[in-house]
Amino acid sequence: MHLKNKWTLCLLAGVLLLVSWCGFLPAVSAAGQPSSQIDAVLVMDASNSMKASDPNRISGEAMKMFIDMLSAQGDKVGIVSYTDKIQREKALLEIQSAADKEDLKQFIDQLDRGAYTDISVGVDEAVKVLKQGMDKSHEPMIVVLADGNNELDPKSGKTEQQADQQLSAAVQEAKQAGIPIYTIGLNADGKLNKAALADLASQTGAKSFSTSSADDLPQILSEIFASHQKLKIVPVQSITANGSYQEVTISVPNANVLEANISMMSGSPVDVKLTDPAGTAQTIPSANVLSSKSKTYSLIKLLKPKQGDWKLQVKGVPKDKIDINLVFNYDLDLTMDPLPSKSVKPGDTIEIKSYLVSSGQKLQDQALYGSMAAKLLVKDLDTGKTEEVKLTNQGDHFEGSYKITDKHQYELKVRAEDQSFYRETQPVTVSAKPAAAGTGAGTAASGASKDKPFPTMLVVIGVIALLIIAAAAYFILNAVKKANRGFVGQMVIEIRDENTGEKTYPQYKKLTSFRGKFNLHQLLQLAPELKETDKIMFTPGKNDRLVLKNASPCTIERSGRVLDASAGVELKSGDRLSVSLQQIDKTIQFEYLV
Incomplete structure (x- = not known):
């Protein structure tokens, strides 16, 4: 940037700074509609106690079915498997093809079990994985499958109180970030x-489920x-297979259906035929017709299906019960006209x-409106009570009134x-509380004005002050720009115990969520x-490189040679380093990948 442009930027920044001090900059806000895309982290208890609860690994099958139900493109999924430590994890992967879903499902199939369990470890890591990789325009969520009990390793030195504190902190972090944590409890024992x-679940505004049979997990x-997508499961019917094709009608209610998920849960995979x-x-x-199968379910996903009755023919193993359900995903949102004022009084x-x-x-589909009902939900924020007011369906909108x-x-x-979905508008808050009374009016000074000399000194002082502000703004802008520089790529991390030789599974840490700087401890x-x-x-x-600076007593090696990073060294994609810790006998190995 030329010097002239720099000073222009500085002066502009100084003027903006002065204007903002004077309170002349208007506030701008925009309300957006919820996204239909999901960023989800699936969390699985991998302790040995789950062998009794889920000997056939139905939990993994259920997680795979969840992945298959996600959109064909755009959703993100991460996976965390834990015992009393993180067994394995997969950073958020954006689904762009069927191959991406297969990659996630294969990862689930490869998960192992361990001896102990600490739910705080799994939830804490899930929140970190989600916050590091989630898209702000997507709807985040965490799904935890566990029994809710901890069995800590006595050798770790971690207490139940510490585990509870870690869990509480993770839940608060999720709550502040608007991340609901759904929980599923297996109660086989x-x-x-x-x-x-x-x-x-309730602390984060989510739902909790429990079952004594792992067979219920897919449902x-x-x-x-x-629930997370504001949809409803539409039961089609249950059939008992007879070894031949049996016909079932699948009704697509309107042209606004983006995807129709037809799930068929059974003891064995089924064969299907489909007619539009x-x-x-x-x-x-x-x-436009996607298919996936597993040991306990088959799923057909119709993309932008035609409105009307589709014919599904299903053939299963004789006497096998097949439960068929529908979940429609819609390109629909619900909005409410802005209120004239957010300040009201009793009687209004x-x-x-x-x-x-x-x-x-705005949708003009009277056929769709014809099957819908609407109500106004009014929550009194002082008492916590919620009142429902039925709204009138006018064929192309809903209307009604509420008296304060x-x-x-x-x-x-x-x-x-x-029958198949619901939508809610963004909540609007109004207040009928008396506003604080304003006091006083400005006083006008009186008296005859006298001719005064031009205030040259004041002008000079003002110009000098403006230049000082401009210079300060220049340095501030540079500092802010530097502090907000982003990262690319990811870090693959493994930790080796030098006493036992054991090494953790590789953990993939996305770097795109960091700005300005981060430390290894955060990873x-x-x-x-x-x-x-x-x-x-x-x-x-x-050029997409990292600068590493070591101010710790740890020894860092690259290619077997000690690396002096006290003044900073540059890392390129593919560089693999090891960090020997001084306080414990462990070595951290990491590789930078772009």
């Missing part, structure tokens, strides 16, 4: 800590998927008008639903025993 799992995961509403046989799989009537939108456009009764604050939102989940790595710093370099 009667030792399920149902209350703990329910509390974990539960379907319910979680539907025009009577044309569909090739399975094909561009608030007029409500709400309507469906698709791709940002008390000097309280209220939260208003509209919920509209039909190691801030584990207390690895605290000495907090002075091993990374900053962005040129």
Whole structure:
């Protein structure tokens, strides 16, 4: 940048700074609709106690079915498997093809079990994985499959109190980030800590499920998927297989269905045929008909299916019960007209008008409206009570009114639903509380003005002050720019115990969520025993490189040679380093990949 441009930028920054001090910059805000894309982390208890609860590994099958129900493109999924430590994890992977889903499902099939269990480790890591890789325009979620009980390794030195504190901190972090944590408890041995799992879910605004049979897990995961997407599971029917093809009608209710997920849960895989509403046989799989199978379920995903009755023919093993369910995903949102004022008083009537939108456009589909009902949900924020007011369906919108009764604050939102989905508007808060009274009026000075000389000195001082502010702004802008530089790529980390020779599974840590700098301790989940790595710093370099600076007593090696990184060294993609810790007998190995 030329010097002239730099000073122009500085002066502009100085002026903006002065204007903002004077309070002249208007506030800008925008309300967005919820996204239909999901960023999910699936968390699995991999302790040996799960062998009794889930001997056939149905939990893995359920997780795979959840992955298959996600959109064909755009959703992100990460996986965390834990005992009393992280067994294996997979960073958020954006699904772009069927191969990506297969990659995730194969990862689940390869998960091992361990001796101990500590749910705080799994939840804490899931929150970190999600926050590091989630898209701000997506809907985040965590699904935890566990029994809610801890069995800590006595040799670790970690206490139940410390585990509870770690879990509480992770839940609060998730709550602040708007991440719901759904929990599923397996109670095969009667030792399920149902209350703990329910509390974990309720604190983050999610749902908790429990079952004594692992066979229920696919259905539960379907319910979680539907609930998070504001959808409903539509039961089609259950059939008992007879070895021949049996026909079932699949009704696609309208043209706004983005995806129709047809799940068939059975003891054995099934064979299917499909015919569209025009009577044309569909090739399975094909561009608009996706198919996936596993040991306990088969799933057909129709992309932008035609409205009408589809014919599904199912052939299963004789006498095998087949449960068939539908979950539709819609390109629909619900919005509410802005209120004239958010300041009201008792006796005022608030007029409500709400309507469906698709791709940002108001929907005019009277057939779709005809099957829907809507209500206004009014929550009194002072008492916590919620009141429901039925709205009138006018064919292309919903309308109604609500009369304010008390000097309280209220939260208003509209919920509209039909048999297969529901939508809610963004909540709006209005207040009927008296505003603080303003006091005093400006006083005008009186008296005759006298001619005064031009205030040259004041102008000079003002110009000097402006130049000082501009110079300060220049340095501030440079500092902010440097502090906000982003990272690319990921770090693959393994930890080796030098006493036993055991090595952890590789952990893949995305770096894109960091800005300006980060330390190795952050990548190691801030584990207390690895605290000495907090002075091993990374900053962005040129051409997608990293700059490593070591201010710790740890020894760092690259290609078998000790690396002096006290003044900073540059790392390129593929560089593999090892860090020998001084306080414990462990070595951290990491590789930078772009």
